[in-house]
Amino acid sequence: MPDSVMQNSFHLDAVPIRLERCGKTFAGGARALEPLDLTIRGGETIVFLGPSGCGKTTTLRIIAGLESPDPGGRVLFGEEDVTALPIERRNVGMVFQSYALFPNMTVAENVAYGLKVRKIARADRGRRVEEMLDLMHLGEFAGRRIDQLSGGQRQRVALARALVVRPRVLLLDEPLTALDAKLRDSLRLEIDRLLRGLGITAVYVTHDQGEAMALGDRIVVMAKGRVAQVGTPREIYYQPADGFVADFIGTMNRLGGMARGGTLSIGSATLPWSGPEGAVELLVRPEDLALAGEADGHLGGTVAAAVFLGDRTRLVVEPADGPALTVDAAGRSELGRGDRVWLRVDPARVLAVP
Amino acid sequence: MRDLSHRRGWGFWLQLGFTLLVCALLTVPMAMSMLAGLTANYFVGLKSGLTLRWVDEVLRVYSGTILLSLQIAFACLACTLVLGVPAAYALARRPGRIARLVEELLMMPVAIPGLATALALIVTYGGVGDLRGSWLFILIGHVLFTLPFMVRAVLAVMGSIDLTTLEEGAASLGAGFLRRFATVVLPNCRSGILAGSLMVLTLSVGEFNLTWLLHTPLTKTLPVGLADSYASLRIEIGSAYTLVFFLMIVPSLILMQGLSRRGRPSV
Ligand SMILES: Nc1ncnc2c1ncn2[C@@H]1O[C@H](COP(=O)(O)OP(=O)(O)OP(=O)(O)O)[C@@H](O)[C@H]1O
Ligand SMILES: [Mg+2]
Numbered sequence: 001m002p003d004s005v006m007q008n009s010f011h012l013d014a015v016p017i018r019l020e021r022c023g024k025t026f027a028g029g030a031r032a033l034e035p036l037d038l039t040i041r042g043g044e045t046i047v048f049l050g051p052s053g054c055g056k057t058t059t060l061r062i063i064a065g066l067e068s069p070d071p072g073g074r075v076l077f078g079e080e081d082v083t084a085l086p087i088e089r090r091n092v093g094m095v096f097q098s099y100a101l102f103p104n105m106t107v108a109e110n111v112a113y114g115l116k117v118r119k120i121a122r123a124d125r126g127r128r129v130e131e132m133l134d135l136m137h138l139g140e141f142a143g144r145r146i147d148q149l150s151g152g153q154r155q156r157v158a159l160a161r162a163l164v165v166r167p168r169v170l171l172l173d174e175p176l177t178a179l180d181a182k183l184r185d186s187l188r189l190e191i192d193r194l195l196r197g198l199g200i201t202a203v204y205v206t207h208d209q210g211e212a213m214a215l216g217d218r219i220v221v222m223a224k225g226r227v228a229q230v231g232t233p234r235e236i237y238y239q240p241a242d243g244f245v246a247d248f249i250g251t252m253n254r255l256g257g258m259a260r261g262g263t264l265s266i267g268s269a270t271l272p273w274s275g276p277e278g279a280v281e282l283l284v285r286p287e288d289l290a291l292a293g294e295a296d297g298h299l300g301g302t303v304a305a306a307v308f309l310g311d312r313t314r315l316v317v318e319p320a321d322g323p324a325l326t327v328d329a330a331g332r333s334e335l336g337r338g339d340r341v342w343l344r345v346d347p348a349r350v351l352a353v354p
Numbered sequence: 355m356r357d358l359s360h361r362r363g364w365g366f367w368l369q370l371g372f373t374l375l376v377c378a379l380l381t382v383p384m385a386m387s388m389l390a391g392l393t394a395n396y397f398v399g400l401k402s403g404l405t406l407r408w409v410d411e412v413l414r415v416y417s418g419t420i421l422l423s424l425q426i427a428f429a430c431l432a433c434t435l436v437l438g439v440p441a442a443y444a445l446a447r448r449p450g451r452i453a454r455l456v457e458e459l460l461m462m463p464v465a466i467p468g469l470a471t472a473l474a475l476i477v478t479y480g481g482v483g484d485l486r487g488s489w490l491f492i493l494i495g496h497v498l499f500t501l502p503f504m505v506r507a508v509l510a511v512m513g514s515i516d517l518t519t520l521e522e523g524a525a526s527l528g529a530g531f532l533r534r535f536a537t538v539v540l541p542n543c544r545s546g547i548l549a550g551s552l553m554v555l556t557l558s559v560g561e562f563n564l565t566w567l568l569h570t571p572l573t574k575t576l577p578v579g580l581a582d583s584y585a586s587l588r589i590e591i592g593s594a595y596t597l598v599f600f601l602m603i604v605p606s607l608i609l610m611q612g613l614s615r616r617g618r619p620s621v
Pocket of ligand 1: 031051053054056057058
């Protein structure tokens with residue numbers, strides 16, 4: 001797909017977005033969003049990630065112009081203040097979770113809608129619709145009605161319809177949630193290539209951390225109407241700002257330790273240490289805990305559960321004291337419930353919360 | 355398999371018989387009446403022979419009422435479309451207690467007997483200019499009576515589709531309110547609008563209660579003329595009148611049915 005994007009020289013202007021003190025209180029008095037400041041760079045794909053009800057959709061709708069921020073909030077596209085503009089005058093492309101395709105029109109008519117609104121001449125319109133349908137592999141469905149399409153095809157029509165008008169910004173609200181897992185994976189790849197090929201500024205809302213990691217240049221993790229952390233997928237994964245982010249993204253183990261005078265004692269082992277002193281809570285990813293022998297292990301425990309995942313076996317290990325730990329072993333590992341194991345901790349890969 | 359169909363056959367014939375009986379109860383009197391309109395002399399019976407004489411007479415003498423009925427029905431349809439569709443839209447887009455209350459209020463004229471509504475109209479507007487003698491007075495009554503049916507029919511369809519999201523989709527593509535309304539809202543509510551129109555047309559053409567009180571000798575509609583002729587003329591003329599009434603209403607019914615079927619998405 002990137003090739004065809006290049007061939008069509010279909011490249012969009014990348015406009016940065018700035019949210020200034022954008023909060024949202026709904027009519028009933030419910031505070032959906034605390035005042036929020038955020039800058040989205042031109043051409044960047046940013047993903048809003050968070051549990052249900054944390055305000056992702058609300059933020060997206062404020063950017064789109066479907067909701068207005070509480071007084072004092074401003075939305076800027078580049079240098080232009082668009083706060084007062086309704087969605088139809090912001091020139092954004094939007095893909096809704098339910099797609100919101102028009103059932104009274106064919107696929108081609110759906111895609112042509114935005115061009116008609118913009119009074120693009122018929123010939124030009126036809127060419128652009130055709131080009132976009134080809135780009136999204138929808139050529140053969142041009143004459144179909146929406147209710148004659150599969151979920152994945154509808155999703156692509158929604159994308160095509162939003163992109164064909166060459167919007168300044170593309171906004172997607174959980175566009176893959178309604179699809180089954182397999183289709184989700186392949187469409188996620190397609191969207192990723194498309195966004196990169198187009199170079200458009202895109203805001204993508206999801207509660208699926210896998211999707212967020214795969215698509216986002218940066219991720220905004222949200223919780224209860226606030227931004228918990230903004231960072232690249234790596235930063236979010238390896239340097240979570242707090243316990244919430246750590247637990248929300250991937251699996252995180254918690255270990256109790258005591259740091260004193262440049263050493264850290266975990267269980268029976270003492271390791272060199274340069275972090276904060278005193279009693280610390282250590283956050284460790286499963287892949288950063290390694291299985292070891294009794295001689296070089298730091299921490300002993302018993303396997304409480306072993307789940308074979310194909311490429312790896314996920315073990316739940318119960319140490320002598322403290323909460324259970326999740327560890328990844330090789331797929332072919334024969335370890336099972338009740339086996340005694342030893343774990344090694346790499347102090348360089350441990351995150352300390354004092 | 356054969357056993358099953360055998361057993362089903364039992365119930366089937368019973369049901370069919372019952373359905374046919376009900377149909378007969380409904381249609382036989384109508385058919386008899388219409389046949390009477392074609393008989394030369396009703397008291398002698400079919401022996402006297404069939405004739406178009408009565409129908410001809412009705413068309414000659416009463417064509418005025420027929421035309422007025424049609425005129426009122428289509429004017430009424432236009433009014434209920436212009437008033438009812440936006441009203442239904444406003445109600446559908448505005449969830450909340452006030453909107454539900456308005457919905458209930460709109461149903462009120464249906465619950466009140468037509469005669470009472472007509473009296474209320476006469477008391478309130480009877481003295482306004484020469485409205486009392488104008489066909490517009492009947493039109494007002496008909497609009498009042500049929501509007502709730504239009505609103506309900508359109509509202510039912512609007513409630514079954516996610517209108518808000520569809521409109522947001524259109525807005526995101528740059529469409530302003532009027533364009534969204536014309537290209538997305540109306541076409542997707544088409545089946546409801548057609549059903550409502552069908553309802554309004556038939557209700558208006560057949561309306562008697564209200565019209566009987568509201569009419570003047572110069573503004574007689576078809577059902578009022580029908581009542582008059584049954585009361586004062588030969589029964590053959592009244593029956594021929596029924597026949598004409600049927601011939602008018604059935605084609606429009608069939609047309610509207612056909613249209614609303616085409617409006618449904620093909621699966
Ligand atoms: N129109 C509204 N009126 C009142 N409250 C609302 C409205 N829309 C959203 N909310 C509330 O605002 C909060 C944030 O909602 P939002 O839709 O932004 O969540 P979300 O992060 O998108 O969640 P999800 O993943 O479930 O879609 C929720 O508590 C929700 O109940
Ligand atoms: Mg949401």
